[in-house]
Amino acid sequence: DAKTTQPPSTDCAEGRAANLPCNHSTISGNEYVYWYRQIHSQGPQYIIHGLKNNETNEMASLIITEDRKSSTLILPHATLRDTAVYYCIPREIQGAQKLVFGQGTRLTINP
Amino acid sequence: DTAVSQTPKYLVTQMGNDKSIKCEQNLGHDTMYWYKQDSKKFLKIMFSYNNKELIINETVPNRFSPKSPDKAHLNLHINSLELGDSAVYFCASSPLAGGYTFGSGTRLTVV
Numbered sequence: 001d002a003k004t005t006q007p008p009s010t011d012c013a014e015g016r017a018a019n020l021p022c023n024h025s026t027i028s029g030n031e032y033v034y035w036y037r038q039i040h041s042q043g044p045q046y047i048i049h050g051l052k053n054n055e056t057n058e059m060a061s062l063i064i065t066e067d068r069k070s071s072t073l074i075l076p077h078a079t080l081r082d083t084a085v086y087y088c089i090p091r092e093i094q095g096a097q098k099l100v101f102g103q104g105t106r107l108t109i110n111p
Numbered sequence: 112d113t114a115v116s117q118t119p120k121y122l123v124t125q126m127g128n129d130k131s132i133k134c135e136q137n138l139g140h141d142t143m144y145w146y147k148q149d150s151k152k153f154l155k156i157m158f159s160y161n162n163k164e165l166i167i168n169e170t171v172p173n174r175f176s177p178k179s180p181d182k183a184h185l186n187l188h189i190n191s192l193e194l195g196d197s198a199v200y201f202c203a204s205s206p207l208a209g210g211y212t213f214g215s216g217t218r219l220t221v222v
Contacts, residue, residue, distance in 0.1 A: 034210065036210075036211075038154075041199075041216070042215060042216070043115075043201050043203070043213030043214050043215050043216050044154065044201070044203075044211070044213045045213070046210030046211055046212065049209075049210060085152075093208045093209075098144070098156040098159060098167055099146075099154075099156065099211060100156075101153065101154040101155070103153075
């Protein structure tokens with residue numbers, strides 16, 4: 001399983017863009033980068049995933065470097081409800097591959 | 112309709128008892144999982160079933176026994192409960208390719 005490094009915590013002002021970096025230098029060629037978040041006491045929530053191209057959905061944007069060794073999750077207009085722990089997880093897309101959770105980044109959105 | 116539902120939400124029981132947690136998903140996913148989140152908030156996979164067949168069995172005491180009567184259900188039975196089993200247990204499901212959907216968790220407290 002590829003190892004990831006994320007800052008333990010960060011904060012952001014409400015309405016601003018929140019940027020969450022992740023290093024995954026040992027990611028293999030067939031592993032996608034998945035992002036999940038866990039809002040206090042709830043089950044983890046899928047956000048977005050990508051292989052090598054940048055991706056965007058209604059929740060966030062994912063920027064993956066060309067060498068695929070790192071990525072950044074961007075929440076374009078953070079709200080108080082985005083306060084959560086965010087996890088970056090490399091995972092093969094096919095098959096019943098387990099998610100290996102690290103410590104994640106605790107994002108606090110300030111009013 | 113809740114996509115992945117677990118029951119009960121809270122479970123308080125004495126050491127030595129046997130208890131079960133039920134999980135059902137209505138997403139049509141082939142794969143279901145059980146994860147454990149301990150007091151330090153680490154999320155770790157316990158089991159995975161693909162279409163009723165056990166495919167992932169991490170190092171879990173054999174007091175824990177998953178059962179999948181059909182691909183929409185994955186139950187977790189725990190024998191001879193110990194204090195260290197206190198945790199939040201999350202059920203999840205996923206399609207062959209794509210993100211997981213987690214349940215809201217079952218908080219187990221062993222006293």
